Amino acid sequence: MHLSWVTAAWSAAIAACVTIALQHVWVWVKDRSAIDHLVTAAAMLGTAGVGVCELLLMRASTPEEFAFVLRWVQAPVAVTVVALIVFVRSHLHAGRVWLFWAVIGTRVAASLVVNFLVTGGVIYSEVVRLQPVTFLGETVSTAEGIQSPWVLLGRLGTILMLAYFIDAAITIWRRGDRRRAVVVCGSMIIYGAVGVVHVALIHSGRLRSPYLLTFAFLGITAAMSYELAADVLRARDLAESLRVSEAKARESAERLGLAIRAASIVIWVWDIVKDEFWISPETRALRGFESSERITLDRYLDAVHPADRENARERIGVALAGNGIFENEYRFLGPGGERWFSVKGIVERDAGGRAVRMRGASLDITARKAAEAQLLLQREELAHLSRVTMVGELSGSLAHELNQPLTAILSNAQAAQRHLAHAAPDLGEVREILGDIVSEDKRAGEVIRRLRLLLRKGEVSHQRLDLSEVVADVMKITRSDLVSRGITASVNAAADLPAVAGDRVQLQQVLLNLVVNGCDAMAGEPVAGERRLTVRVGPESAGAVRVSVEDHGPGIPAERLTGVFEPFFTTKAQGLGLGLAVCRTIIDAHGGRIWAENNRDGSGASFHFTIPAAGPA
């Protein structure tokens, strides 16, 4: 059998188009959102239609037959062209919209409307006769006819199409996606231009050749199909990397879960709009919540220890109104008893700045709190011991302080008795005496109260304090001790000092220590006039108050300036060596600093401590 190359080439092209089209249709059936596959399939099927028509044109035996097929080939051409430009628009998102509609409009008008309305069709108004030519070693039919004036409309549509492709290619190129610009748009422009020129030459009668549009379209649709296949590959890569990152995410979630369980962290989210808490299920029970119970903020705070509740609520309010960070430590009351948690939450806001959510984590710090409490207890006991020791050292002075009012009271009372023993007692004088007795008794009571306060073994309570008052109190306690040691003490307190937050007794203790130490340091000074002790209270930079105790003793050897605060450091025969160590502990607990230095003028030493100022009341 004689093999026809023409039949073979066109059949192969048609078969390829149909096969690839079916694949794309299949993809679209599986995924209805993959419109680009449907569009590509339409272009492929249109191309196949063009191929069938071209084969029929070459085999046409009469001018009528040729004219009939030539009119109908316009339909698959229109389908293919529309599919191409829809693909460019929907898949590549390029090309001007007006150009897009202009291409569709002219193509539909030329190929589908005018073509079937005017006599003979849009290309030839009449096919005069068939002209056989040799093509690929075969004799095939070409036509000779009168060109329709409407052929210009079809040509305009084709030029608009090429313009649309060029415009799209430029946009895509500029977008940086050069591969697509070259592969897809480049093939559309080149094959399109070649096809157009070839057809124009045939129609104008300058070239005797069968139509070869099938292959131009095949080139373009192959590029489209390749583009979609590349997408599939990209999607596969994406899916793979997604799978990997998912696995990683799962692994890190597992690790986080492990860490959360190991560190007893509770994760929670508070939906502020709905006022509802999400808390990990296993911890719900620990807090005494039912597993399905709706937890509002109030319900959540119900589980907080009453002593901590209002503070927690207040802090949440501050976080919502302010910087969005909630940090607090509080106790939870659960079926297993009371447990301490350190809680941190971060507020999330919507675009309008409205707080919509707070995410947070709570860490169980019960063990740490217990250790802290134990340490605090030991620290308090040590501080108390040191205080008792000091009061012992000051007992003579304190006895003297008590003796003064007692002496006045006794003498006053006995004077009054004498007045009353007279026949005509001076009652005015007696009344005055009784008034003095009352005030002296109160004074004695005050001394005892101060003493009891110092000896009390109580919990540390921080309150707003004026440090110059603390200094005045201490100077009262030590007054007679200073007098009997021949020491002149002066207090230099700045006015309008900011208040500090502190424990009155503990700060008194620190000052007492420093004053007594200063006095001890000057015990060896030969001249009583040189035994001067100055206590200064003044503002320290950075919102703190500084208290300084300056003596005029021999000073401290430079290498011992820091060592004096070490426990068991003492220069006194009967000293425990704990006084300054306890002072440092107390000042540290107040967030302050304590240090010693020798005076600039070389006489004596100064001890300073600072306490941060309390916030506004």
Add this chain to the structure above:
Amino acid sequence: MKDRAPTVFAVDDEPATLKAIARLLRAAGWTVAPYASPAEFLERVDPDAPGCLVLDMSMPGMTGLEVQLALEARGVALPVVFLTGRADVPSSVKAMKRGAADFLTKPVDERDLLAAIERSVEKDAAARRDRAEVAEITERLATLTPREREVLARVISGKLNKQIAADLGTVEKTVKVHRGRVMAKMNASSVADLVRLAERAGVRRA
């Protein structure tokens, strides 16, 4: 001058105590002069005023012992009753050695305080009487001539007129005359009396 009433001077830096003690002493009938500081007292003290001083031991600026020394330096011989807040043995010993009249611990009972004041005032009066007597004897001694002094020195050492005359290179008769004059000038009723007077005035025997 002899009839001047005794005054109790009181020095205490503690105003309430000073006031109460002054009040008590006044109620007990004493004239009281209170001072709030040692400096003020030392500035105003009158060496001739009879009485005693009630002095607080521990005061800022000057201790009671220092006040005592300052008084001595000024020739003020007021007996001092110390009041102290603490029974501090070394300083009480020191005070007593320097002639403190008494050393009382606060709070002080009126019986102890008044008794101490009474004793001190009496002691002061006696001392003043004593000082006045010595002054009078010294005055009389001043009227003696040098020769009469020489005779006096020998009479009080128990020498006979004859021995005195030999000592002075004169005759017994002259000695007798001198002796008579000495007895008259010194207002002595007997040799024993003369010896007592001369001893009070610290005349040396020869």
